[in-house]
Amino acid sequence: MKLHSNLDWLKHPRWWALLVIGLCLGYAIVTVAVLPVWSLVPIAGAWLGLGWLLRWGEPASPRPPVRVWPWSLVPLCLWGVYVYLAESFGIVEIGAIFFHLQAGISDHGGSGRLLAAALYTLAMLALLTAFTWLAGHDHRWRLADRLLALVLVASNPLFYSMGQRSAAIVTDDGAWLDRRFVTPTIEQAPDDPPNLLVLYLESIEHTYADRERFGDAYASLDALGRRGHVFEGVRQLENTGWTMAGMIASQCGTPLMPAGLLHDNQFEPLGRVVPGIRCLGDVLDEQGYRLSFLGGASTEFAGKGIFYRDHGFDRVMGRAELEPRLEDSDYVNDWGLFDDSLYDFTVEEIRRLDNEDAGPWGVVNLSLTGHAPSGYPARACEARQGEFDGEDILYSVECSAWLTFDLIDRLEEEGLLENTLVVIASDHLTMRVSAWEQLIAGERDNTFMLLGKGIEAGARTQRQAATTDLFPTILEAMGFTIDRHRAGLGVSLLAEQPTLVEQHGLADLAARMHEETALQQRLWEGLIPDGRQQESGQATPRQVLEAPEDGADEATPIMQ
Known part of the structure; x- marks a missing residue:
């Protein structure tokens, strides 16, 4: 009976929600910062400890749960895309994404990444579900949601790259490289070209x-x-x-x-x-x-x-x-x-x-x-x-x-x-x-x-x-x-x-x-x-x- 009562906390959805968010957060940090895989455990543990200390999902002065669609869901999805690309390629170039979408990606050989993509999709669904539950059951997360969404957008390197490229529209000089471009011209060819x-x-x-x-x-x-x-x-x-x-x-x-x-x-x-x-x-x-x-x-x-x-x-x-x-x-x-x-x-x-x-x-x-x-x-x-x-x-x-x-x-x-x-x-x-x-x-x-x-x-x-x-x-x-x-x-x-x-x-x-x-x-x-x-x-x-x-x-x- 004592063992049973000690494990009762596992039945509470808040711990499952916090665990999912902690694992996803740990994996993202490990991937983007190129840390050893074992670093995921202390990161997720620190997150759970913070959740216990601040009573996330079970506030001291609770308000009735509400059904809500947090603003942060879309920015979270985009961060998931970036983490997937960083894990797949190491260095993410927004230009590569745009070019391949326009030039065509048929007959690619990346079928080995399909399983990874499926696992990432399942993980993202679990993350979105966990975050939605947390926002619905803890009014503090609902209040911070819009600010968090802005932070997620501003910190995502994908948006940073696109923002830099968009700035070219109003730049003072959009032809700096073009002025240095020399059309290849053969002035003299060898008698016996190799x-x-x-x-x-x-x-x-x-x-x-x-x-x-x-x-x-x-x-x-x-x-x-x-x-x-x-x-x-x-x-x-x-x-x-x-x-x-x-x-x-x-x-x-x-x-x-x-x-x-x-x-x-x-x-x-x-x-x-x-x-x-x-x-x-x-x-x-x-x-x-x-x-x-x-x-x-x-x-x-x-x-x-x-x-x-x-x-x-x-x-x-x-x-x-x-x-x-x-x-x-x-x-x-x-x-x-x-x-x-x-x-x-x-x-x-x-x-x-x-x-x-x-x-x-x-x-x-x-x-x-x-x-x-x-x-x-x-x-x-x-x-x-x-x-x-x-x-x-x-x-x-x-x-x-x-x-x-x-x-x-x-x-x-x-x-x-x-x-x-x-x-x-x-x-x-x-x-x-x-x-x-x-x-x-x-x-x-x-x-x-x-x-x-x-x-x-x-x-x-x-x-x-x-x-x-x-x-x-x-x-x-x-x-x-x-x-x-x-x-x-x-x-x-x-x-x-x-x-x-x-x-x-x-x-x-x-x-x-x-x-x-x-x-x-x-x-x-x-x-x-x-x-x-x-x-x-x-x-x-x-x-x-x-x-x-x-x-x-x-x-x-x-x-x-």
Whole structure:
């Protein structure tokens, strides 16, 4: 009987309501602040202790319960969305959300997140129910509800990002970045232009090269780097932190600022991707290059196929085109082909292009092995590394690095890389993975290295740069002479001119990007209704520099 009476408190709804709220609060703090999982217990315990002390749900002077729909329910839901995104991706970019909603998310490989989404939904329903009960049974929570709703809205990083972007409408200067944009111009081409092979390694950032934190996971890429020129310090600007944004940054020299409300038809997917600018494919196509793109995932996802077809590529092959060619049709993952299969098809494509003997070729390849949260290591890695536990991202990093090393060796042995510049780069910094706490413990940078004829073996360059600087660097490494060593917002890392990151720093550039409207309109030229362009007052980029210091890094304003 005594035990029964001691457990009677468990029957009271207030404790269940407080427990649900405490657990959700603890999980949110642990996720956003990147605390150890065990921290959830003391946070929830402190919440329950505070609830007992203040008699939440059972006030000393109770009022009759009422049926109420608290104002805080919607802000709580939006916080739930943010926590889910932070747990899934680590760094939440509002631009990525807008872009994927407009470019299309069909054929994505995130089915593994569906269970997590379902659990989050159930947890949010429990939280909303608990909060509604608490507000209905404790008048103090009803009185504080509207203030709490305002606090929840003001503190949500999603609203903060959207508010910053909205401020661009009234900013004093919405063309700061656009004035620094240089349309890529080839002033002189080499007599014998090289072929080009670009290998994007999904999420395999250069940060993994730190052996103290990550062991030998990056060792194979270090070995490749000793054959060529390694660039360190390639940082990540805002709006370059997902695959399409990373590829556009490195091939077009600009962050991917989503079309947003500039899109002519908000209820249909984008028909073109950054149609207003010239990218690597456009430049090489004009120089007579035959261009191919290969990736294991669907080209329908996030406008990938649209971008490459629209910017000079002759052949664009993804899951739909390559999967029927597999010997084992079951050897696929959620996203598409494993990288050992993809690299086999890449070798075949380079053989085809090389045998045609019809001028230089360019191949861009996008891997999958390092994809967050745990990667998709290929079967070819198991014999070398042992069984994969399904969670350790370092296993996948090591697999991706070794597969890349093996691909380069195979191509060199066949003589397919003669007169070829090889570019190895991460598409972006990795999103939330099992090694997340180690990754964010210090500065992070992207992988970028060059190999090939004329590239000094063992060379290393340490500069504060961004992936936007890859575009002009690749062109100059191929032997092209370009206008002022610049293309887009990028500056060649083979030249002495300072990069935008060196001049202004990441924080200042991020602030400028939040205010920018002219560059956004440049990117999406052709999708903006004429009337809206005229109303914006930025139909032409002839703008006056507001302050001399803003133009200190410009010889003259860029006029288009």
